[in-house]
Amino acid sequence: MMHLLTASQTRQADQYTIQQRKISADDLMEDAVNAFCRTFIATFPDKHQFISVYCGTGNNGGDGLAIARLLVREGYQQVTVKIAPFNRSRAEGFRLNLGRVESLRIPVTELSADGFPDESQATVLIDALLGSGLNKPLTGSWQLLVRHLNNSGRPIVSVDIPTGFPAEGPVGDPEDFIHATLVITFQLPKINFFFPESEKAIAEFKVVDIGLDPEFISGQQSGFTLVTDAAVRTLLQPRRPFSHKGTYGHTLIIAGKSETMGAALLCSEASLFTGAGLTTAFVPRDGLTALNVRSPEVIAIIRIAGSPLPKIDKYTAILAGPGFGTDQEAIAIIRQLIDARPGKLVLDADALTILSKDPQLLDKLPAETILTPHMKEFDRLFGAHEHWWARVQTARKYASLKRLVIVLKNRYTFIILPDGQVMINPTGSPAMATGGMGDVLAGMAVSLLAQGYAAGETAMLATYIHGLCGAQYEGMVCPAAELVKLIPAKMKALIH
Numbered sequence: 391m392m393h394l395l396t397a398s399q400t401r402q403a404d405q406y407t408i409q410q411r412k413i414s415a416d417d418l419m420e421d422a423v424n425a426f427c428r429t430f431i432a433t434f435p436d437k438h439q440f441i442s443v444y445c446g447t448g449n450n451g452g453d454g455l456a457i458a459r460l461l462v463r464e465g466y467q468q469v470t471v472k473i474a475p476f477n478r479s480r481a482e483g484f485r486l487n488l489g490r491v492e493s494l495r496i497p498v499t500e501l502s503a504d505g506f507p508d509e510s511q512a513t514v515l516i517d518a519l520l521g522s523g524l525n526k527p528l529t530g531s532w533q534l535l536v537r538h539l540n541n542s543g544r545p546i547v548s549v550d551i552p553t554g555f556p557a558e559g560p561v562g563d564p565e566d567f568i569h570a571t572l573v574i575t576f577q578l579p580k581i582n583f584f585f586p587e588s589e590k591a592i593a594e595f596k597v598v599d600i601g602l603d604p605e606f607i608s609g610q611q612s613g614f615t616l617v618t619d620a621a622v623r624t625l626l627q628p629r630r631p632f633s634h635k636g637t638y639g640h641t642l643i644i645a646g647k648s649e650t651m652g653a654a655l656l657c658s659e660a661s662l663f664t665g666a667g668l669t670t671a672f673v674p675r676d677g678l679t680a681l682n683v684r685s686p687e688v689i690a691i692i693r694i695a696g697s698p699l700p701k702i703d704k705y706t707a708i709l710a711g712p713g714f715g716t717d718q719e720a721i722a723i724i725r726q727l728i729d730a731r732p733g734k735l736v737l738d739a740d741a742l743t744i745l746s747k748d749p750q751l752l753d754k755l756p757a758e759t760i761l762t763p764h765m766k767e768f769d770r771l772f773g774a775h776e777h778w779w780a781r782v783q784t785a786r787k788y789a790s791l792k793r794l795v796i797v798l799k800n801r802y803t804f805i806i807l808p809d810g811q812v813m814i815n816p817t818g819s820p821a822m823a824t825g826g827m828g829d830v831l832a833g834m835a836v837s838l839l840a841q842g843y844a845a846g847e848t849a850m851l852a853t854y855i856h857g858l859c860g861a862q863y864e865g866m867v868c869p870a871a872e873l874v875k876l877i878p879a880k881m882k883a884l885i886h
């Protein structure tokens with residue numbers, strides 16, 4: 391897992407590395423800007439393009455000045471520097487690098503809020519105004535400058551973080567941060583890069599290694615980690631040679647209505663393709679033919695009006711909700727299910743809506759139940775939220791209070807564990823923004839639970855593999871039923 395750091399933990403990591411490696415802050419900055427320039431040059435190789443470097447007077451501005459110097463040394467012929475003198479303080483890294491830029495006779499202009507330069511001739515702007523030192527929303531001249539640069543229509547490459555965009559915490563008005571075409575960020579992505587509010591700030595980000603101490607970083611607890619391929623590979627187990635279907639658990643899927651039988655088909659199929667030994671679906675009578683034709687491997691239990699919940703003892707893990715409806719019959723079955731206290735449970739879609747109307751049911755959920763809400767389902771359960779930071783904090787609070795695993799689905803899905811820690815899943819693709827995708831995820835989750843993975847591990851594996859399958863369709867559209875077919879091969883690739 392990759393431990394993500396807050397801005398203040400990053401500063402501590404900088405200090406620790408400086409002491410540990412017996413280098414100066416200037417050396418570390420030089421390593422950082424060298425790493426930045428390698429990526430920048432690979433992306434913008436034309437040495438004749440007009441590059442305008444906007445620098446603040448802190449260390450982010452120091453980086454900008456050093457970048458201008460390195461680019462000139464690399465043969466870039468049209469580099470100019472603009473300095474925003476709106477803060478009184480001048481960081482050491484800024485002062486040192488300003489002297490070096492001046493001695494190379496790189497053109498430097500000091501900005502005034504009375505009028506900012508026309509950048510219509512610039513090929514690319516480099517944003518080194520403010521970095522992780524941001525400690526309040528932008529106002530005054532800063533605000534005007536950021537709006538001017540955003541309105542220039544030129545590509546903007548931000549150093550470390552777009553100016554005005556906080557590394558963590560609530561994100562303010564999109565007018566008040568740089569809208570970067572590319573962010574080249576130091577050492578680790580910042581926590582807020584994974585929040586939906588980053589969409590305006592960051593079209594793309596690349597992370598460059600600047601040599602911060604890895605042991606120090608992994609000893610930090612920001613509450614947020616990023617799921618890595620290595621962590622998934624360590625966790626995912628191959629099928630054993632002497633195993634049989636009983637080894638891999640039996641899932642019960644409580645899903646589907648006449649009109650939404652497809653949801654039951656998708657999650658049953660996902661359970662099969664993810665490797666559950668047996669899959670049983672509790673479905674309406676008029677869905678039986680579809681189930682038998684589509685997935686002959688799945689055992690059916692027919693649900694008619696007034697049917698009680700099947701005896702749950704023989705099932706290793708249970709999923710309820712996809713396409714299930716929220717009528718009285720559905721409510722009665724969800725109540726029976728929760729009262730029966732199943733050991734391993736996934737609740738999705740309509741089951742979540744039923745829970746949101748009956749807070750007592752929410753209180754009765756067995757520990758380690760996995761809930762898989764998208765944003766609207768989450769807010770129905772736990773109240774409306776103005777921004778994602780608050781939403782994730784609420785998820786942390788409820789996951790700890792009720793010992794739940796909450797899978798808050800999005801471009802980057804947040805997996806909130808019963809200890810309040812947040813794992814962020816990096817895989818996925820807009821190809822997955824189609825109906826039925828969540829049903830597949832829920833089916834994958836119940837399958838992995840039945841195979842013996844713990845609830846948190848299940849959430850991590852299911853979201854990661856689901857996203858890997860979707861990423862295969864990058865640039866296209868992926869119908870949910872097609873994604874299911876990719877699951878076995880993606881699992882194989884992670885195991886071997």
Ligand SMILES: NC(=O)C1=CN([C@@H]2O[C@H](COP(=O)(O)OP(=O)(O)OC[C@H]3O[C@@H](n4cnc5c(N)ncnc54)[C@H](OP(=O)(O)O)[C@@H]3O)[C@@H](O)[C@H]2O)[C@@H](O)CC1
Pocket residue numbers: 401404405415418419422446447448449450451453477479481519520521522523524525526527528529532549550551576
């Ligand atoms: N540490 C290292 O060794 C390395 C650091 N590196 C680089 O340093 C960057 C962090 O630099 P930094 O800490 O100097 O802060 P920076 O972002 O330049 O801001 C300057 C000052 O602006 C101020 N300020 C805050 N909010 C404001 C607002 N809304 N409106 C106006 N002003 C505002 C605030 O000052 P204050 O308000 O406290 O007076 C703040 O101190 C980091 O992103 C990376 O690029 C790399 O080189 C690797 C090595």
Ligand SMILES: Nc1ncnc2c1ncn2[C@@H]1O[C@H](COP(=O)(O)OP(=O)(O)O)[C@@H](O)[C@H]1O
Pocket residue numbers: 763764799800801802803817818819820821822823824825826827828829830831856860
């Ligand atoms: N743009 C995207 N990038 C990455 N993943 C996505 C994207 N859009 C959707 N997904 C994934 O697809 C799934 C959609 O789930 P959900 O909204 O519940 O769908 P449905 O209700 O149609 O089954 C989630 O796992 C989500 O993470």
Ligand SMILES: [K+]
Pocket residue numbers: 450517518519520521548549550551552553
């Ligand atoms: K910046």
